[in-house]
Amino acid sequence: MLEKLIYxxxxxxxxxxxxxxxxxxxxxxxxxxxxxxxxxxxPNRVGPRGxxxxxxxMLKLLTKEDLVPYGVDKPIFYIAPFIxxxxxxxxxxxIPLWEKFVISNINVGLLFILALSSLSAYGxxxxxxASNSRYAFLGGLRASAQVISYEIAMSLALLSVVLMAGSLNxxxxxxxxxxxxxxxYLIPQIIAFYVFIISAIAECxxxxxxxxxxxxxxxxxxxxxxxxxxxxxxxxxxxxxxVVMSALAVxxxxxxxxxxxxxxxxxxxxxxxxxxFLLFVYIWVRATLPRYRYxxxxxxxxxxxxxxxxINLFLTALLKLIF
Amino acid sequence: MxxxxxxxxxxxxxxxxxxxxxxxxxxxxxxxxxxxxxxLELEGETIVNCTPIIGYLHRGVEKLAETLNxxxxxxxxxxxxxxxxxxxxxxxxxxxxxxxxxxxxRRAKLLRTIVCEMARICNHLLWLAxxxxxxxxxxxxxxxxxxxxxxxxxxxKICGARLTHTYVRVGGVRQDFTQEIIDELYKFTEEFPxxxxxxxxxxxxxxxxxxxxxxxxxxxxxxxxxxxxxxxxLRGSGVPYDVRKFRPYDAYGEVEFIVPTGKNGDTxxxxxxxxxELRQSNRIIRQCLDKLPETQGEPVxxxxxxxxLMPEKIRKPEPKPVPKKGVIFKGEEIPVVPPGEAxxxxxxxKGELAVYVVSDGSNKPWRLRVRTPSFVHISAIPYMAxxxxxxxxxxxxxxxxxxxxxxxx
Numbered sequence: 001m002l003e004k005l006i007y008x009x010x011x012x013x014x015x016x017x018x019x020x021x022x023x024x025x026x027x028x029x030x031x032x033x034x035x036x037x038x039x040x041x042x043p044n045r046v047g048p049r050g051x052x053x054x055x056x057x058m059l060k061l062l063t064k065e066d067l068v069p070y071g072v073d074k075p076i077f078y079i080a081p082f083i084x085x086x087x088x089x090x091x092x093x094x095i096p097l098w099e100k101f102v103i104s105n106i107n108v109g110l111l112f113i114l115a116l117s118s119l120s121a122y123g124x125x126x127x128x129x130a131s132n133s134r135y136a137f138l139g140g141l142r143a144s145a146q147v148i149s150y151e152i153a154m155s156l157a158l159l160s161v162v163l164m165a166g167s168l169n170x171x172x173x174x175x176x177x178x179x180x181x182x183x184x185y186l187i188p189q190i191i192a193f194y195v196f197i198i199s200a201i202a203e204c205x206x207x208x209x210x211x212x213x214x215x216x217x218x219x220x221x222x223x224x225x226x227x228x229x230x231x232x233x234x235x236x237x238x239x240x241x242x243v244v245m246s247a248l249a250v251x252x253x254x255x256x257x258x259x260x261x262x263x264x265x266x267x268x269x270x271x272x273x274x275x276x277f278l279l280f281v282y283i284w285v286r287a288t289l290p291r292y293r294y295x296x297x298x299x300x301x302x303x304x305x306x307x308x309x310x311i312n313l314f315l316t317a318l319l320k321l322i323f
Numbered sequence: 324m325x326x327x328x329x330x331x332x333x334x335x336x337x338x339x340x341x342x343x344x345x346x347x348x349x350x351x352x353x354x355x356x357x358x359x360x361x362x363l364e365l366e367g368e369t370i371v372n373c374t375p376i377i378g379y380l381h382r383g384v385e386k387l388a389e390t391l392n393x394x395x396x397x398x399x400x401x402x403x404x405x406x407x408x409x410x411x412x413x414x415x416x417x418x419x420x421x422x423x424x425x426x427x428x429r430r431a432k433l434l435r436t437i438v439c440e441m442a443r444i445c446n447h448l449l450w451l452a453x454x455x456x457x458x459x460x461x462x463x464x465x466x467x468x469x470x471x472x473x474x475x476x477x478x479x480k481i482c483g484a485r486l487t488h489t490y491v492r493v494g495g496v497r498q499d500f501t502q503e504i505i506d507e508l509y510k511f512t513e514e515f516p517x518x519x520x521x522x523x524x525x526x527x528x529x530x531x532x533x534x535x536x537x538x539x540x541x542x543x544x545x546x547x548x549x550x551x552x553x554x555x556x557l558r559g560s561g562v563p564y565d566v567r568k569f570r571p572y573d574a575y576g577e578v579e580f581i582v583p584t585g586k587n588g589d590t591x592x593x594x595x596x597x598x599x600e601l602r603q604s605n606r607i608i609r610q611c612l613d614k615l616p617e618t619q620g621e622p623v624x625x626x627x628x629x630x631x632l633m634p635e636k637i638r639k640p641e642p643k644p645v646p647k648k649g650v651i652f653k654g655e656e657i658p659v660v661p662p663g664e665a666x667x668x669x670x671x672x673k674g675e676l677a678v679y680v681v682s683d684g685s686n687k688p689w690r691l692r693v694r695t696p697s698f699v700h701i702s703a704i705p706y707m708a709x710x711x712x713x714x715x716x717x718x719x720x721x722x723x724x725x726x727x728x729x730x731x732x
Contacts, residue, residue: 134345217717289459290458
């Protein structure tokens, strides 16, 4: 029992450190890649090629003064960023990185991740509410509307996968993919994959759906009043969300750790390659697209994504019934 | 101002009063293009009322001009619309020349036309950059700045300054172009049309961009005229009014160009008009460059123009011959201007920029009045923003292309 607990703790810490490193260097990668796309250099002062920039940023934000504006709802103001971070970060524990490496292999893994991502919206909404600022308030309202609408589309997309795999356990979903004739669910579920990716971008509040924090409209949206480490925690949560959503897409649509050939000693090589590709897509989209307007965003969610998701779900069910 | 900002409570029923959601946007806001302050009355995210408040960048240019002589006033004009200062310089210079009855040499006219069109390109590039950034397209911003940088470097070679040129002077321009500048400009005009194409491929085929701009802030032609809009904003509504065509000044009479107009008067049409203007400006620069060799060797300042750079004071012990080099501004020695009044208007990149000057016979303007396009355009914001969303308001500010230095003076 104790051995099991220690093993569990060690793996959890290792995974957390790896995930945090990924998140930290995701910010670096984003800045570098976007810089290259926009014909500039990006961070290149701290360390060779600016490689230590994320660490410098973190140190800077840790040592800054933690400002609390007048009139905020203090307990909620303090706790909101942590709600975001915990809900976004916990999902990592459920993702099977490899056949033999998953911290928490629970039967309703998919549901659990969906529940967590819905909960992380609470951080956004509460921070917007507690900040006692009108911009933050508008950002919080936008976030709640957006997360609710896109949650449905995302669940519908994932439900088709669940129908095909016949399980909510993420490990089982990957195994079902390996045993299926397609090897990955991307081929039969291409529509669901598109719906999922678009909803995931919206769920993470990224361009072109970054309305809750629309910099040019609401200054910074829900975290406009935050400073220092609490501000950084919101960023961490956003990037954690990206990583978890991409990992979920890899698990549900791209066949998890399976690749065309096995790489010795690095069993999760293919998982990481697929993950990095999806993260690159996030960054790529950010450098390319303008921002949607609020009503257009809602229109896209309710009039396009949800009907498409429902039709896809029915088709999947029908085909499953026939064959 | 207090009456403007009175917070109005609305009666819901007999006892209850409800306060609408007010939002104070600016003067410190990332996308109000300077220090514009907008007081919004919102219903959800829809704008019910919008009150623009200006004056945060007031420097009293018109009053200051009364204490400076004519040539020094040109320096003030740089600070009006600091994105296209060559155009402001030209407007001031044209008014003063009318007042003094100066005949500008042809070469100076060509050079002025070139710098004015360069200013137009600079301005439209900055406009496109910030407009796209406001709507959320980040990459266009940096692409535009890359090309604007090229033009600013050419400006630096022309007159030493990048933003506040003071290159256009009363009676002509400060100095002639060198061959290096002409070569660089030729290179620019060769390259630039492909760059415009680059921007268009980035945003013009983008569905989100079209959704955000088409049908947003529609201004019918009649309303546009009534609101006093000028420049690309007016032409976007389909009114082909361009001072360069109607009252040609400088060398605009001898160059060919088209005045592009839109149809629907929405944000997208205004965007198209400006993109087309970039091409036309490029064409005008090219034509002027081709004409420059015809006027090789002509002076660039009118003969009897007041000289800003006064000769050094002759020292008693060793009298020098009248030196070419000068350092000191000396207002008193500038010839006295006949009393009278003059009006000149030009097509500045943002709209019609007009200068009205009255002289009482001294060497300083008695009164100087500037009609700046941004000021008038800001007054159109409440009309355009009504019943639009906050996100559209940002697009409206972008599409009007306002600069607060221009508006507040």
